[in-house]
Amino acid sequence: MQIAPASNSADGSATQRTYLAIRRMIVAGVIKPGEKLKIEQLRTRLDTGASPIREALSLLTSEHLVTRIDQRGFRAAETSRKNFNEILEMRCELEEMALRKSIGRATDAWEEGVMLANYRMVRARQQGGEKFEDLHKAFHMALLANCDAPILLQFCSQLYDLNIRYRYLAGLALNYQKRDVDTEHRRIMECAIARDADTASAELKSHYRQTGAFIAELIGEDVSD
Amino acid sequence: MQIAPASNSADGSATQRTYLAIRRMIVAGVIKPGEKLKIEQLRTRLDTGASPIREALSLLTSEHLVTRIDQRGFRAAETSRKNFNEILEMRCELEEMALRKSIGRATDAWEEGVMLANYRMVRARQQGGEKFEDLHKAFHMALLANCDAPILLQFCSQLYDLNIRYRYLAGLALNYQKRDVDTEHRRIMECAIARDADTASAELKSHYRQTGAFIAELIGEDVSD
């Protein structure tokens, strides 16, 4: 098995770097919901021209992290409880689909990939580095990676980022330690590797909904849904 | 009820126009799968600068209509039977979700919107204009429009375009007349308006799968899935 290195972020074109940088800032809450994204401002901040920024923002618009109003520029997407609920629900539906497919086509290589991703994630938490969140996503994506449905996979990835944004905004990277999240992850992984799609799906959704319920409370905002 | 005009395509920024123009060309098969999309070429063809084209292509990349290889430019996305099957399946799943939500929240205004969209679509076919395909999409989207889940709706819209591309490539805008598609549409609409979510979903999926099976055959290509 070819072990992939832990993704370099310094490579690639200016557009790619800019895209990743802005996305990171929005997801991590450095840029707040609704905040204006001025080209000039980003230009100096990221030390690049207008074109890469514009392209990056266009991409982010497709991903619902940025909204665009014609002739009036870009803004970080607004957040709302309703939006959060939709993301959570969609995630449960689509990840279940992907997980079942993944398990249905299980191979040794996939198993190993999941195992490795879990190991890296757990280690990162113990070491307390900043890498944890990326590896957390990598673990969840590794579970789905075998589904052989690129579009579905991309939807899941997108929804993951939208969801994690709320976690950052709620400011509870810490809260994780209270629940025994490592155990939850291990249970999901073990069910998946044991080819038990029903239990794995149930555990996965429960995992998401527990975190989800907690965050939903913190969002304040009365609005209906 | 406010009756919306049948969408102007000449308005908006250069980026918007460019985006719509290129998307239309790819979806309609004027640009073939895998074809190189040279900036210079598009620049003269659409009479605009490089920036709007680049932005438009970035957007289309997110929608799986264009692929990008770093430092090597853009190409129209490849097609394959496997890709088609994924699109079809995703569409059935997601549109069912959206339709059920839409019906669950049914209102008079929504009913009227569906009715109107159907009327316009049927009329366009009879008159044989080029507007039919747009109005066909408008009808299907009208069914889902009430779901109150913007992300889901966008996924459906995206998948619709990906799917219809295969119909164009198979070259059977005509084939439609053989089956009584108007009746299928009417049945779906009537079930939806009658708040019968189960039957409506079943009819909708059957509608897609009938067309889908027909197209899948025409794709040739042996490949596994």
Added chain:
DNA sequence: TTCGCAAATAATGTCGATATTTTCCGCGTA
């Protein structure tokens, strides 16, 4: 003839400048 290397060609990606549009501010009027 075929292969590989190197120059020429072409295309991408990026930058800085400009025209157009929006936004902000202050002034005059009811």
Added chain:
DNA sequence: TACGCGGAAAATATCGACATTATTTGCGAA
């Protein structure tokens, strides 16, 4: 004081030009 109308300032969107990278072409050697 409140309102609306300009005009100034700022920001967006777009263009044309340039640097960098890929691709093709042609030449020489095995």
